[in-house]
Amino acid sequence: xxxxxxxxxxxxxxxxxxxxxxxxxxxxxxxxxxxxxxxxxxxxxxxxxxxxxxxxxxxxxxxxxxxxxxxxxxxxxxxxxxxxxxxxxxxxxxxxxxxxxxxxxxxxxxxxxxxxxxxxxxxxxxxxxxxxxxxxxxxxxxxxxxxxxxxxxxxxxxxxxxxxxxxxxxxxxxxxxxxxxxxxxxxxxxxxxxxxxxxxxxxxxxxxxxxxxxxxxxxxxxxxxxxxxxxxxxxxxxxxxxxxxxxxxxxxxxxxxxxxxxxxxxxxxxxxxxxxxxxxxxxxxxxxxxxxxxxxxxxxxxxxxxxxxxxxxxxxxxxxxxxxxxxxxxxxxxxxxx
Amino acid sequence: xxxxxxxxxxxxxxxxxxxxxxxxxxxxxxxxxxxxxxxxxxxxxxxxxxxxxxxxxxxxxxxxxxxxxxxxxxxxxxxxxxxxxxxxxxxxxxxxxxxxxxxxxxxxxxxxxxxxxxxxxxxxxxxxxxxxxxxxxxxxxxxxxxxxxxxxxxxxxxxxxxxxxxxxxxxxxxxxxxxxxxxxxxxxxxxxxxxxxxxxxxxxxxxxxxxxxxxxxxxxxxxxxxxxxxxxxxxxxxxxxxxxxxxxxxxxxxxxxxxxxxxxxxxxxxxxxxxxxxxxxxxxxxxxxxxxx
Numbered sequence: 001x002x003x004x005x006x007x008x009x010x011x012x013x014x015x016x017x018x019x020x021x022x023x024x025x026x027x028x029x030x031x032x033x034x035x036x037x038x039x040x041x042x043x044x045x046x047x048x049x050x051x052x053x054x055x056x057x058x059x060x061x062x063x064x065x066x067x068x069x070x071x072x073x074x075x076x077x078x079x080x081x082x083x084x085x086x087x088x089x090x091x092x093x094x095x096x097x098x099x100x101x102x103x104x105x106x107x108x109x110x111x112x113x114x115x116x117x118x119x120x121x122x123x124x125x126x127x128x129x130x131x132x133x134x135x136x137x138x139x140x141x142x143x144x145x146x147x148x149x150x151x152x153x154x155x156x157x158x159x160x161x162x163x164x165x166x167x168x169x170x171x172x173x174x175x176x177x178x179x180x181x182x183x184x185x186x187x188x189x190x191x192x193x194x195x196x197x198x199x200x201x202x203x204x205x206x207x208x209x210x211x212x213x214x215x216x217x218x219x220x221x222x223x224x225x226x227x228x229x230x231x232x233x234x235x236x237x238x239x240x241x242x243x244x245x246x247x248x249x250x251x252x253x254x255x256x257x258x259x260x261x262x263x264x265x266x267x268x269x270x271x272x273x274x275x276x277x278x279x280x281x282x283x284x285x286x287x288x289x290x291x292x293x294x295x296x297x298x299x300x301x302x303x304x305x306x307x308x309x310x311x312x313x314x315x316x317x318x319x320x321x322x323x324x325x326x327x328x329x330x331x332x333x334x335x336x337x338x
Numbered sequence: 339x340x341x342x343x344x345x346x347x348x349x350x351x352x353x354x355x356x357x358x359x360x361x362x363x364x365x366x367x368x369x370x371x372x373x374x375x376x377x378x379x380x381x382x383x384x385x386x387x388x389x390x391x392x393x394x395x396x397x398x399x400x401x402x403x404x405x406x407x408x409x410x411x412x413x414x415x416x417x418x419x420x421x422x423x424x425x426x427x428x429x430x431x432x433x434x435x436x437x438x439x440x441x442x443x444x445x446x447x448x449x450x451x452x453x454x455x456x457x458x459x460x461x462x463x464x465x466x467x468x469x470x471x472x473x474x475x476x477x478x479x480x481x482x483x484x485x486x487x488x489x490x491x492x493x494x495x496x497x498x499x500x501x502x503x504x505x506x507x508x509x510x511x512x513x514x515x516x517x518x519x520x521x522x523x524x525x526x527x528x529x530x531x532x533x534x535x536x537x538x539x540x541x542x543x544x545x546x547x548x549x550x551x552x553x554x555x556x557x558x559x560x561x562x563x564x565x566x567x568x569x570x571x572x573x574x575x576x577x578x579x580x581x582x583x584x585x586x587x588x589x590x591x592x593x594x595x596x597x598x599x600x601x602x603x604x605x606x607x608x609x610x611x612x613x614x615x616x617x618x619x620x621x622x623x624x625x626x627x628x629x630x631x
Contacts, residue, residue, distance in 0.1 A: 077431050124613055131373050131430045132569065136616065139566040142559070143609035150602045187567040259562060263438050270435065303446035310439025314432050317420060 004169050038278070042184060049289065051176035055248040056288045058180070058187045062241030062278030064268045065194045066234045067209035071266070072275030073198055074230045075210030076126070079134040080141030081238050081265050083121065084114035086257030087144060088239030089246035093161040094154070096247060100166045104186060107243030114239025115232050116327045117144070122231030129213075138259060145257040164246055176248075183244050190240045191281070197233060198277060206230055238265075260303075273320025282321050340474050345595045346588065351480045352588020354487035355542050359564045360571065360579035361494060362538035367573050368511035369531040371430050372422060374438035377539050378561025379444040380410055384543020385552045386448055389459050399548070400463040406544045407537040414536025415529050422532070441558075448554040456551030483545050491540075491580050499574065507531060511574075566612045572625020582623065586611065 046054040063085055070076045092110030095101060101109075125136045148155045155161065166173040173179045197203050209216045209223055217223050246252045255261060264287065272283030287306070294302050313320070319327060359377055366374050391397035397405065436517040465479040483603045498504035509517040518524050543557070550556060563586070570581075571582030586608055593607040600616040603610070615623060 077434075079434075124616045127616055128569075131598040132573070134431060135373065135569055136436060136612070139562060139569065139609050139612055142562045142566075143606045146605045146609075147602055150605055260442070263442075264437075267435065267439070301446040301450045303442040304450070307439045307442030307446065309441065311421070311436055314436045314439065315424060318428075318432065321510060 035156070042188070046177050046180040048283070051180050053288060053292045054180050055183065056245070056292075057175055057247040057285045058183060059241045059248060060245070060268065060284035060288050061281040062187055062190045063238050063265050064272065064284045065134070065191060065277055066237035066241065067265045068269045068272075068274065068277055068280045069194055069197065069234045069237065070230060071269055072277070073203060073210065074206045074227060075136045075213075076129070076227060076231070077266065078125075078137045078231070078234070079259070079266060080121070080139070081234075082234040082259065082261035082263050083137075083141035083144040084118055084238040085242035085245070085261065085265070086118050086148070088114040088242035089252045089256045090148065090161065091157055092243035093164040093246045093252040096164050096167065097161065100165070100167060103173075103182075104167055104168075107186065107240060107247065109179045110243035110246070111236050111239030114242065115236040118232045118235030119173075119228075122228045122235070122290070126227040126231065138262065141257065141262055142259060144255065145259070148257050149254060155252075155254075158254065160251055161246075162251055164250045164252065166250065175187050179248065184198055186240065186244065190237050194277060197230075202226075202229070238329055263310075264306065267306070267313065269320075270318070271309070271320055273311050273323035273326075276320065276322035276326070279320050279322030281335030286321075341595070343474050344476075345591045347474075347476055347480070347484075349588035349591025350584060351484050352585070352591065353584035354483055355546060355560075355583075357491060357580045357583030358487055358538050358542040358545075358569050359560070360567045360583040361491065361576065362535035362542075362562070363568055364571075364573060364576045364579040365494075365538075366532055366535035367505070367568075368576065369507060369528055370418075370422070370426055370433075371431040372426060372437070372532075373430060373565075373573070374535070375561065376440045376444065377437075377564065378557030378559075379394070379441045379536075379619070380536050381543040381546070381560065382554060382557035383410060383444065384540035385459075385547040385550070385556060386452070386543070386554070387540070388544045388547045389457055389552045392459065393457075399544075402547075403541070403544050407541040410540030411537030413532040415533035418529050418532040423528075426528075429592055441561075445554050445558065452554065454554060456553040459547040459552055461548040479548060483549070487543070490538075490603055497579075503527070521586065531578040563608050566608045568622075570612050570615045570622060572622025575622070575624040576613075578622060578624025627630055 045057070049057075052270075060180055061083070066084075067078060067081050069148055070078050088107075088110035090110075091113040092106045094102075095109045096103060096106040099106070121137065121140045125133055125140065128136055149157060166179060168182060171182075173182055198206075205216065205221055205226055208219075209221065216226075243255060245256070268283040269280045269286050271286065272279030272281065287309075290309075291302060291306070294305055299305070317324070359381060363374060363377055366372055367437060387409065388399065388402035391402050391405065392399070412610065413526060422433055422491060422604045459477050465482050468475040468477050469481050497503075506517070506522055506524070506527055509520075509522070510527065514524055546556070564583075567582045567586050568579050570586065571578035571580075589607055589611060590604075593604040597604045597607075619625075
């Protein structure tokens with residue numbers, strides 16, 4: 001993370017998260033074993049959890065990875081990603097309801113709309129860095145929220161879009177269990193795309209910009225354009241998640257655009273581990289599962305618990321789950337080699 | 339013409355709230371490099387505190403106007419010592435996240451205790467009625483808010499520019515390391531300044547209680563507008579934050595009355611202004627250029 005203000009405090013900020021590099025440096029068999037284990041868990045998930053919760057986890061995994069793409073690999077904390085998640089949810093819902101297209105086409109339309117929206121927002125936001133970037137993205141997301149709130153003829157305002165169909169060439173996907181397997185390939189594609197972006201030459205430049213923007217500029221990289229491209233790609237992936245979320249719930253409400261949704265996405269990433277990509281998936285699974293359990297047990301003040309988690313994670317657990325495990329594995333690896 | 343005066347006056351009054359909140363954010367940011375997300379929550383606590391004091395203990399408005407800012411200022415200082423302090427040496431984003439979490443906690447605490455419906459708070463008797471300005475008359479309470487806020491802002495300006503404490507705070511804001519090198523104990527002022535900023539938010543809340551609906555979410559969306567205000571004014575600039583606060587209040591009030599046929603525009607005009615400012619002067623109207631990133 002870079003800070004806009006050049007204070008000595010910046011010198012004391014933690015070393016850039018390096019979970020990605022740790023995994024990349026791990027022996028080949030470890031990486032393949034992790035990948036295989038991850039896929040097996042993904043295939044098993046709706047057998048162990050309520051399928052509806054499993055669907056939510058997949059959507060939030062995409063959302064978290066999109067936020068981490070910016071936070072972990074570009075050094076930009078977007079506090080307004082609900083704008084892309086929510087816009088895609090609305091566009092997906094509208095396309096699915098009015099055009100009757102198969103749901104993947106509707107989700108694609110939603111994600112493209114999110115990417116288009118990310119162009120002007122990103123263009124303005126990348127003019128600032130650090131905490132200002134967070135405030136600017138937050139404010140623009142609120143702009144989108146107000147527009148959706150006022151534009152009742154399209155968004156139905158407080159009532160939300162109801163009855164988003166799960167159309168897929170006449171197949172019956174009303175059961176969440178089957179719907180989960182229908183969306184799993186799309187989610188895996190989105191995650192693979194994120195992985196591909198991070199490991200591409202483009203992704204290496206992003207990390208370079210994160211760690212030393214002045215040097216990246218001196219080397220001749222158009223820093224703003226790189227950041228904007230990352231922002232739009234991230235908006236697209238967030239949009240994939242938001243669109244699937246809309247079809248999954250068959251309902252879109254204004255909540256998808258609210259700033260609490262943006263904040264939740266950031267904290268899911270911090271909990272999982274900034275700059276670890278897969279940590280966000282873990283974080284999403286934990287937070288979604290926990291919130292479901294809380295609302296199921298009739299606990300009303302969910303904000304109390306999620307807020308408490310935010311505070312504890314930021315105070316005591318800034319490396320996140322994946323980051324801590326990676327650090328442990330590294331230490332263990334070093335110790336073994338001695 | 340009298341409609342224009344009416345709109346301008348109302349704009350200045352809502353601008354007064356933005357200015358008070360933005361001022362608190364700016365002094366806290368200047369001293370601690372912390373953007374306090376919980377500022378809106380403390381505003382809400384100020385209003386709620388006044389309401390609870392009145393209904394459960396019969397404490398009148400004037401007493402609440404003194405008690406709540408002091409109490410919240412102390413709470414803020416305790417909070418700074420207990421948690422915020424631990425993160426100030428890290429990237430400011432961590433404290434942003436921390437105070438975001440605190441916001442959710444504070445809102446839900448009040449929500450579980452008092453519910454989400456709005457509670458009315460009676461205007462103090464001495465300030466009911468209206469003041470006649472010859473051509474127009476304005477509600478006394480609003481005139482009071484405007485006068486009180488302007489006095490307060492002038493007072494803060496005076497303290498910052500004319501007293502020794504103000505000198506230390508300004509020096510520590512601009513060059514903390516150099517100020518320390520001159521043998522000034524900067525750390526000593528961090529906690530009081532944080533408490534002062536929070537106290538201002540609480541004060542704005544008490545002032546808002548008779549005018550706006552008192553409910554647990556009253557600060558939730560307001561804080562985002564205040565963020566836009568400080569981006570417009572330049573967060574590093576205390577004068578800029580106050581000026582932008584009043585300015586945005588005016589623009590919003592004019593937008594609401596002259597663009598009432600386009601509710602989407604009048605609701606979002608703050609953010610549109612922010613976009614224009616970002617295009618034209620990315621550092622804010624009164625902000626200094628950042629180090630190139």
